[in-house]
Amino acid sequence: MALKMCEMLMSNEHYAYYPFAYFLEQQAAMGSKCLELFLAPPHVWVDWRGAEGIAELREKIQAAGLRVDAVRAEGVSQRYAPFAAEEERARRSLAYYRRCADVAQALGARVMTVTPVGVYRDEASEPAFARAARQLRAICEAIAPTGVTLALENLAPNALPFLMQAQAMRRMLAEVAHPGLACALNTVGMSEAGETFEQWFEQLGGRIACVRLSDGRSGPEALVCGQGIYPMERYVAQLDSCGFDGPVVLPLGRSYSNDPAAADRKNRAAFSALLREGAAQ
Secondary structure, eight states, rough: OOOOOOEEEEEEETOTTOOHHHHHHHHHHHTOOOOEOOOOOTTOOEEEEEEESSSHHHHHHTTTOEEEEEEEEOOOOOOSSTTOHHHHHHHHHHHHHHHHHHHHHHHTOEEEOOOOOOOOTTOHHHHHHHHHHHHHHHHHHHHHGGTTTEEOOOOOOGGGSSOSSSSHHHHHHHHHTTEEEEEEEHHHHHTTTTTHHHHHHHGGGGGGGEEEEEEEOOSSSBBOTSSSSSHHHHHHHHHHHOOSSSOOEEEEOGTTTTTTHHHHHHHHHHHHHHHHHHHHH
């Protein structure tokens, strides 16, 4: 198996009710090495005007023996959105993503994931798609000096008036036509669309910069491996057979926020077991 547990990225997104020091302490204790850093309070303060405390944040991460391989821009609130329809929100969103890329560069992260939000569900598909592509290109051009790759996440098929399945993602990347844009493949969106890793890698190949690997059910939440209905053993084998060597994130949803470290330990243990089984075959 090419996939290795020590190279999988753990996220702080479900640690919102705990201080950042607790997150780092727990990850070090369970043997984590790599992180995906969710750029939102209470752990990170960044908005369209700038970011605060990044040097101190970097020191804390390094002192814990950890590193940041990817960052994730906040998208749930839609305060900032890569596809924003309103001119002022689009302007501030562009500045926000540039600040996030600066944070990624300062922390040594290669990839910045963004959620495809900002399109209203009653919008006509083609004009919304054109605006999304135009604004993604502007973001890519703005963050290009940082060397950080912008990775657009796929969502469930009903999340946008234009589908974010493999073929549509390929079309979006072709429309934007910028080398700094790639895809962050989310297994929840992939599964809800009834697709497979083979289909995504056939359509997008080397344009997949990041994989968000989680179990799930019908709905958007990322679950602990084994607590959902997805064929995780098959998913791990498929991902490995595709030869993917980029960041693999093990995200979890906010329902685990009461005891996020316990959820992470269960998740890591379940994935470790799948990797051992695959290596033994």
